Amino acid sequence: MNLRSLPKLRDSLSFLYVEHCRIERDTNALQKFDDVGVTHIPVASLGVLLLGPGTAITHEAVKVATENGCSLVWTGEHGVRAYAQGMGETRSAARLLRQAALHAHTESRAAVVIRMYEKRFGEVVAPGTTIEQIRGREGVRVRTAYQRASRDFGVAWSGRTYDRGNWSTASPVNRALSCAAACLYGICHCAIISAGYSPALGFIHTGKLLSFVYDVADLYRIDLAVPIAFEVAALHDRGELTHIEREVRLRCRDVFRRAELLDHVVKDIDELMQPEEAELERARTLLDAADDPPAGLWDPAGEEVAGGVNHGGDDP
Numbered sequence: 001m002n003l004r005s006l007p008k009l010r011d012s013l014s015f016l017y018v019e020h021c022r023i024e025r026d027t028n029a030l031q032k033f034d035d036v037g038v039t040h041i042p043v044a045s046l047g048v049l050l051l052g053p054g055t056a057i058t059h060e061a062v063k064v065a066t067e068n069g070c071s072l073v074w075t076g077e078h079g080v081r082a083y084a085q086g087m088g089e090t091r092s093a094a095r096l097l098r099q100a101a102l103h104a105h106t107e108s109r110a111a112v113v114i115r116m117y118e119k120r121f122g123e124v125v126a127p128g129t130t131i132e133q134i135r136g137r138e139g140v141r142v143r144t145a146y147q148r149a150s151r152d153f154g155v156a157w158s159g160r161t162y163d164r165g166n167w168s169t170a171s172p173v174n175r176a177l178s179c180a181a182a183c184l185y186g187i188c189h190c191a192i193i194s195a196g197y198s199p200a201l202g203f204i205h206t207g208k209l210l211s212f213v214y215d216v217a218d219l220y221r222i223d224l225a226v227p228i229a230f231e232v233a234a235l236h237d238r239g240e241l242t243h244i245e246r247e248v249r250l251r252c253r254d255v256f257r258r259a260e261l262l263d264h265v266v267k268d269i270d271e272l273m274q275p276e277e278a279e280l281e282r283a284r285t286l287l288d289a290a291d292d293p294p295a296g297l298w299d300p301a302g303e304e305v306a307g308g309v310n311h312g313g314d315d316p
Contacts, residue, residue: 015186016041017075017249019052025060028068044068047194047262048186050075050249071190075182095196098273099212103201110283111275112203119219119268127282145222149230155237172236172244176229179245181217183252184225188216191265216269224255 021034023041030041030049043049043064048071051057057072065072102108114125117134121141125134150157155173162170162178170178192199192212202211204218228251235241256262275283 015048015050015183015190015253016046017050017052018055020054021056023049023051023055023057023061025058025064028064030061030064043070046070047190048073050183050186069190069194071186071193073182073186073189092196095270095273096198099197099201102273102275103203107280107283108275109203111279112272114279114283115272115275116204116215116219119272120222125282142222145226149226153227153230153234155230155233171233173230173233175244176232176236176248177226179248180225180229180252181221183249183256184217184220185210185213187256187261188220188265189213191262192216192269195266195269197269216265219268220259220261220265224259224261225252228252228255 018032018034021032024031024033026040028044030043032039032041041049046068049065051072051074053075055074062072102112110131113131114134117138118125120138146157146160149155157173158171160174160177162174167175189199189210197212199213200209200211202208202213202215205211205214208214228248232241232244232247232251235247236244241247
């Protein structure tokens with residue numbers, strides 16, 4: 001067996017955030033130079049390295065990070081992120097080919113979507129449920145989670161709104177939610193690359209190069225990221241801390257470790273990528289329920305004419 005096809009992401013540290021420093025290579029590890037001094041970074045056991053404002057990194061440092069399957073994430077003051085990664089920890093394309101095959105066929109893609117929603121709901125999606133009903137249930141679940149967190153932590157909640165161009169005007173809880181989401185995205189992105197999947201081939205989300213990252217992160221967002229964000233926002237509102245983003249990162253690091261996130265995420269993805277025949281049958285039912293009648297045709301008399309009809313009668 002080729003052991004390179006079985007990366008041990010679960011044995012890695014989750015992530016490390018650095019800023020206002022210089023990162024250089026030190027044999028097969030990294031070193032951080034800043035005003036405090038020199039810090040050794042064991043990149044071989046690190047999942048994600050978050051590079052904040054004022055960070056410089058050498059070519060050799062990037063090379064050793066990518067060789068060891070460590071994702072590099074550049075983060076800006078306004079939450080703008082750019083990703084770079086090497087080949088991950090596997091040299092096998094088996095998982096990517098499986099993902100592409102499931103993504104390419106409507107029924108198998110729908111089956112994976114059902115599996116994803118069921119994992120988030122914690123219950124089975126009944127046969128005959130339409131995709132619109134599933135989305136509606138997920139919307140209610142997310143809204144309820146925010147309302148519950150608002151009540152539990154005593155933080156006012158008026159919705160997930162902020163201006164990307166003016167980050168400082170966002171409410172503390174929205175800033176905390178965005179920061180927690182960024183940490184979660186980084187971990188999920190690292191896991192996807194490390195296991196050999198594509199971050200772009202999403203099943204629920206689509207059209208973005210990180211669509212699958214958003215799919216996977218949604219499996220854990222409500223249980224892990226949301227409580228952290230509201231708790232930190234509550235501390236800020238009481239005047240017990242000022243640096244929201246830093247506190248969120250520290251708490252995400254600890255919570256992800258206690259939840260053994262790195263141990264679960266690749267296993268969860270692998271399970272999602274193995275729909276059974278019964279789930280494919282339910283997917284067919286879902287797709288049948290989603291079939292819309294043919295669109296109508298415009299008529300100058302002002303009334304819509306039925307579509308999907310051969311208006312030529314019996315003529316060929």
